[in-house]
Amino acid sequence: MNKETDILIIGDGFSAAVALIHLLRQGIDAQSITILGKHSPGRGNAYGCTSPAFRLNVREDLPIIFSEDPLHFARWANEHIKDPQAKTSAGYFYRRSDFGTYMNQLVNHQLDGRDLNHIQGEAQRITGSDGRWRVELKTGEYIDAKVMILATGNATPTWPCPVHIEQTSSQLTLTENPWPGDYLHRIPVNDHVLLLGGGLTALDAINGLVEQGHQGKVSVISPRVLFPPSQAPWTRTKQPQWPNPITPARLVRFMRHYLPNTPTDQSEWQCAWEELRPDLNRIWQGFNAYQRRILMKRFGWLWNLYRFRASPQTIAAYHQMRDQQQIEFRCGRAKNITVRDGAIHVTLHDGEVVHGHHLINCTGVARDRLLDQLISDAIASPDALKSSIAIDSQLSVLDPRGRAHQSLWMIGPATMGSLGDVIAASAIAKQAEQLAKAIRLNWMPSSNVQ
Ligand SMILES: Cc1cc2nc3c(=O)[nH]c(=O)nc-3n(C[C@H](O)[C@H](O)[C@H](O)COP(=O)(O)OP(=O)(O)OC[C@H]3O[C@@H](n4cnc5c(N)ncnc54)[C@H](O)[C@@H]3O)c2cc1C
Structure with a gap:
């Protein structure tokens, strides 16, 4: 199956879903849009998790999808989510999987019975130029598109060092991508768990373990012995007077x-x-x-x-483990991981070795191979941090000479190096709103606008 489409959105997470929703709200015909991703849009890596212990790290009024109706999610959650544990003194912190359901429902509501062109697959390579893009899928099939939106999000974690499995055992588990949360049920209650990395993903693991009554030891291996703080109630009342000029x-x-x-x-x-x-x-x-x-x-x-502060529920779980002296920090970076003699051994750069039964990779976002391909094929240039591709303030991808492509855009967390703090849902939704307007104005003939 090869296909042609006017607008192709690559990705199926939150960014892809908000892009679709805002394109439809601009009156663009659903038939002229195609989404490419493995799952139905809206959940992605962030909200596609199965563990009920993984919570949003922001309170209910902050994920804003529609600028004219900022409390839409808060109202929906109040009506649809049954989660007595969501309420805290800092606001309601709902499960991430429930937010994924919300996004999925928003997409369906916006489609209003129209079919979604959804191709279940993964983009492997992008070729072409403005107005004539071709995306090759892992299966060898391809999709041609006039306009393309990159919404590939957070590349799933990969091991930060070599892994040698000298002995396999069903009692030992190595979880390279912990974001879905499906590893938790494989951990027996008294086993020793190693968390590689000390950020929000490690805190998710801790909350998951506490919720399932884990009694065994947990070792956090991280270069810094510090977790993000808990969210507190906050409001903005003052406007900072920044120095000018600013360095x-x-x-x-x-x-x-x-x-x-x-x-x-x-x-x-x-x-x-x-x-x-x-x-x-x-x-x-x-x-x-x-x-x-x-x-x-x-x-x-x-x-x-x-x-990235954490939900109060998650920090409470960490405090519970800490108070029961169940958790320890091992300061350092992993140099290699070996499975042998009935245990997992993580060797740190200073030579120290930490042993356990289950290793969870909490080291965060990996490199996005599709974006790297765009750089190596001279379609895009690297961003300032060299972690993604460069875009301009209109969200257009920049070519190696710094010129903006007219029909290749990117939204979501990978725009951070170019634009700053674009990780939270509301910041991405704003990008989608801006982009949908630009696409309607510049690319859609009136026959494709309803
Ligand atoms: C585990 C996690 C938890 C988070 N929790 C919060 C939170 O609580 N609050 C908050 O505000 N922000 C949170 N974030 C930040 C998050 O970046 C944004 O909120 C937002 O969800 C990003 O959505 P996204 O669609 O860009 O990325 P993702 O959620 O990473 O989804 C991208 C999707 O695109 C697919 N994809 C990638 N490459 C391809 C390809 N080549 N072809 C086809 N499909 C592809 C992936 O499989 C994935 O399904 C979290 C992020 C992560 C990773």
């Missing part, structure tokens, strides 16, 4: 001065932090590639720590 050094000084000297899990600190955030994308985009790289190198870990 990376001035930015850091200003932020340090603006933030109160209170613990980061307190409302006062988080109110100030959230007051700073709305201007950061504009400031980031004003920095050159060198300045962005320096900032990320020196402060990226701090930024990631405080931008």
Whole structure:
């Protein structure tokens, strides 16, 4: 089966779903749009998880899909989700799988009975030029499209070091991609669990283990012995007066001065932090590639720590394990992983070896091979952080000479190096709204607009 379409969205997660929803809201004919991805759109890596222990890390009023109706999700959740544990003093923190159901329902509602052109597959290679793109699938089939939206999201985690399996055993498990959460039920209650990485994915694992009554030891292997703080109730009341002109050094000084000297899990600190955030994308985009790289190198870990705070339920689970002295931190980076003699052995760079029965890879996003192919085939250029491809403020992908493609766009977390803090659902939904308007204006003949 080879296919032709006007607009092709590559990906099937949240970004693909919001792109589809906003294109349809712009009156673009559903028949002129095709989605390419393995599952029905809306869930993706973030919200396609099966574990009920994996919760949104933001309260209910923050995932905003429609700018004119910011509380749409909060109302839907109140009507449709039965989850007494969602309520906390910092707001309602719902299950990620329930948010995936919401997104799926929004897509169906927007389609209003029309069929969705959904091709279940994975894009392996993109060739062509403006107005004439070709996507090759893993099966060898291809799709031709006039306009293409890259919404491939967060590439699933891969092991950060070599893995040698000298002995296989059903009692030992290695989980390379923990995001679906299906590994949890394979862990017996008294076994020793190793978490490689100390961010939100490790906290998800801890919450999952606590919910299933885990009694065994948990070792967190991470270069830093620090988890993101819990979300506290916060509001924005003040508008920071940023220095002008601003340099990376001035930015850091200003932020340090603006933030109160209170613990980061307190409302006062988080109110100030959230007051700073709305201007950061504009400031980031004003920095050159060198300045962005320096900032990320020196402060990226701090930024990631405080931008992604965790749900109060998740932090409570961590505190429970900590209070029962069930959890330990092993400071370092893994150099290699070996399975032998009835155990999993993780050797760190300093030579220390940590042993356990189950190893969960919580090291985060890997490289996106499709985006790397666009760079190696000189269709796109790398972004400032060299972690993705570069786009301009209109979301157009830039070619190696810095010129914007007119019909190749990207939205979602991979736009971060170019545009700043574009990870949260509401920031991605804004991109989708902007993009849908641009596509309607520039690409759709009136016959394809209803
Ligand atoms: C585990 C996890 C939890 C998160 N939790 C939150 C949260 O609680 N709150 C929040 O605001 N943000 C959260 N985020 C941030 C998240 O980046 C965004 O909120 C948003 O969900 C990103 O959606 P996405 O569709 O761009 O990416 P993803 O969720 O990564 O989905 C991308 C989809 O595209 C598919 N795909 C990728 N490559 C191809 C290809 N070549 N061909 C076809 N299909 C492809 C993938 O299989 C996947 O299904 C989370 C992210 C992750 C990874």
